Amino acid sequence: MCEHAVHVALLPNAGMGHLIPFLRLADLLVRHSCRVTLITTKSTVSLAESELLSRFESSFPQINRVDFDLLPFDPTTANSNDPFWLRWESVRRSAHLLIPVLSSISPPLSAFVYGMTLISPMIPVTEALCLQSYILFTSSARMFSFYSYFPSVADGATSASDVLEIPGISPVPTTSIPPLLLVPNSLFAKIFTEDGRKLRKLNGVLVNTFEELEAESIEALKLRDGLPPVFALGPFMPCEFEKLKSNDGDADSPLKWLNGQPQDSVVYVCFGSRTAMKREQIREMGDGLLKSGCRFLWVVKVKIVDSEEEEELEKVVGEELMNGLKEKGLVVKTWVDQKAILDHPSIGGFVSHCGWNSVSEAAWYGVRVLAWPQHGDQKINAEVVERSGLGMWQKDWGWGGEQMVKGEEIGKANKKIMSTESLKNSALCVKEAARKAVSVGGSCEINFERLIEEWKDKD
Ligand code: UDP
Ligand code: G50
Numbered sequence: 001m002c003e004h005a006v007h008v009a010l011l012p013n014a015g016m017g018h019l020i021p022f023l024r025l026a027d028l029l030v031r032h033s034c035r036v037t038l039i040t041t042k043s044t045v046s047l048a049e050s051e052l053l054s055r056f057e058s059s060f061p062q063i064n065r066v067d068f069d070l071l072p073f074d075p076t077t078a079n080s081n082d083p084f085w086l087r088w089e090s091v092r093r094s095a096h097l098l099i100p101v102l103s104s105i106s107p108p109l110s111a112f113v114y115g116m117t118l119i120s121p122m123i124p125v126t127e128a129l130c131l132q133s134y135i136l137f138t139s140s141a142r143m144f145s146f147y148s149y150f151p152s153v154a155d156g157a158t159s160a161s162d163v164l165e166i167p168g169i170s171p172v173p174t175t176s177i178p179p180l181l182l183v184p185n186s187l188f189a190k191i192f193t194e195d196g197r198k199l200r201k202l203n204g205v206l207v208n209t210f211e212e213l214e215a216e217s218i219e220a221l222k223l224r225d226g227l228p229p230v231f232a233l234g235p236f237m238p239c240e241f242e243k244l245k246s247n248d249g250d251a252d253s254p255l256k257w258l259n260g261q262p263q264d265s266v267v268y269v270c271f272g273s274r275t276a277m278k279r280e281q282i283r284e285m286g287d288g289l290l291k292s293g294c295r296f297l298w299v300v301k302v303k304i305v306d307s308e309e310e311e312e313l314e315k316v317v318g319e320e321l322m323n324g325l326k327e328k329g330l331v332v333k334t335w336v337d338q339k340a341i342l343d344h345p346s347i348g349g350f351v352s353h354c355g356w357n358s359v360s361e362a363a364w365y366g367v368r369v370l371a372w373p374q375h376g377d378q379k380i381n382a383e384v385v386e387r388s389g390l391g392m393w394q395k396d397w398g399w400g401g402e403q404m405v406k407g408e409e410i411g412k413a414n415k416k417i418m419s420t421e422s423l424k425n426s427a428l429c430v431k432e433a434a435r436k437a438v439s440v441g442g443s444c445e446i447n448f449e450r451l452i453e454e455w456k457d458k459d
Pocket of ligand 2: 116117118139143147178180191192195375376377
C-alpha cells in the first residue's frame with residue numbers, strides 16, 4: 001500500500017447491529033485501497049461480537065486493531081438494565097481517552113468514522129486533533145431524516161398532530177416515533193436531541209442505503225439546510241468473514257435443514273441480535289407458525305445477550321407445541337448465519353423486526369418481508385419496507401409487547417406473504433436495484449469515490 005493512502009479509523013458502537021455494518025464498511029474501504037484502523041473495546045458485550053471480531057481479524061491481517069480502554073464502570077450512571085446501553089454510556093464517558101490514542105496512530109489519519117450514538121463526546125476529540133469527523137448512521141436515511149429534524153420537535157416548533165411533517169419526506173405517523181423519545185426526561189431522548197443538534201459540526205454522514213430503496217429521503221437530505229453531506233454508500237454487502245464455521249457440521253444446522261426444503265417454501269423468523277420476546281408472545285408465534293401451514297425456520301430469543309441463553313427450547317416454547325413445530329420446521333436459539341439463510345433458495349419470506357441491517361440484507365437477497373417492528377427505529381424502517389415494495393407491515397400489531405398478537409393472525413399474515421405473487425416480484429425488483437447500486441458505475445461506487453476524493457483533498 002502506498003505511503004499516501006487514505007487512512008481511516010473506525011469506532012463502532014456496541015452490539016452486532018452496529019459492529020456488522022462497521023466491519024462491512026471496513027471491507028469496502030480496503031477494497032478501495034484505503035488503510036483502516038479499527039478501534040474496539042477490549043471486551044465486547046456479547047460473545048457474537050467477539051467471535052465476529054476474531055474472524056474479521058484473521059481475514060484482514062492488514063487492518064490495524066487498537067484497543068480502547070474504558071474508564072471503570074460507574075454504577076451511579078447506570079440507568080438501564082440493557083447491557084448495550086450501559087456500554088454506550090461508558091464509551092461516551094471515556095471518549096476523551098481517545099485523544100492520545102488517535103494522535104499516536106501512524107500514518108496520520110485522514111478521517112475518523114464513529115458510531116451515531118457518540119456525536120457529542122467525539123466532537124471535542126476530533127476538534128482537539130483537527131481530525132475530519134464522520135458518523136456511520138447504521139439505520140435508514142428515513143430515520144436519519146427524522147433524527148436530524150427531531151431537535152426542532154423537541155423545541156416545540158411543530159404542533160401536536162397525528163403525523164410529523166418533515167421537509168421532503170412522506171409524513172411520519174406519531175405512532176412510529178421511537179417510544180423512548182416520548183418518555184419524559186429519558187436519557188435516550190436527551191442524548192438523541194443533544195447529538196442531533198450537533199450534526200452540522202460533522203464533516204459527513206455515511207448511511208447504508210441506496211437511491212432505489214430510499215430515493216425520497218436521500219433527495220430530501222440533499223436539500224435540507226444545516227446538514228453535513230450525506231453519503232449513501234449501500235447496500236453494504238455481506239462478507240466472507242461473517243460466515244460461521246462451528247455450526248456447519250451440526251445435525252440441526254439450519255443450512256443443512258434448508259437444503260432439504262423445496263424452493264421458495266420456508267418462512268424465516270428472526271428478530272435480530274438483541275430483541276427478546278415475552279414468553280406468551282413466543283408461544284403465540286409458535287401457534288401462528290403451525291396455523292400458517294408453511295415451513296419455517298424460527299430463531300427464538302428470550303434474553304438480550306447471547307451468552308445468557310441457557311434455557312431449553314422445550315421449556316420456553318412449551319413441549320407440546322415444540323413437538324408439533326418439529327414436523328414443519330426448525331426452531332433454534334443459537335446465533336445463525338442470517339446472510340446464508342436469506343441467500344438460500346428455499347427461503348421465501350422473512351418475518352423481521354426491521355432492524356436496518358436485516359432490512360438491507362432482505363433487500364440484497366430479494367426476500368419479501370413481513371414487518372413486525374418491536375421498538376426503537378424499527379417502525380420508521382418498516383415504512384421503508386412497505387413503500388419500497390420489499391414487504392408488508394401489519395400496522396395494527398403495534399410495537400412488540402404492546403399487545404398480544406394471536407397465533408391466528410400471525411398464521412394468516414404468514415400465509416399472505418408466502419402466497420402473494422406481486423410481493424414476491426416487487427421484492428425481486430428491490431434486489432435487482434440493490435445489485436445495480438453496487439455494480440461498476442452504480443451509486444455506491446460513485447458516492448464512495450466522492451467520499452474518498454474528499455478525504456484525499458483534506459490530507
Ligand atoms: N444476525 C445474524 N444471526 C442471528 C441474529 C442476527 O446473523 O442469529 C445478524 C443479522 O444478519 C444482522 C444483524 O445480526 O446483520 C442484526 O442487525 P439488525 O439491524 O437487523 O438488528 P438488531 O440486532 O440491531 O436489532
Ligand atoms: C436502538 C434502540 C432504540 C432506537 C434506536 C436504536 C434508533 C437509531 C437511531 O438504534 O433510533 C439513533 C439512536 C441513538 C442515537 C442516534 C441515532 O443517539 O434501542 O431508537
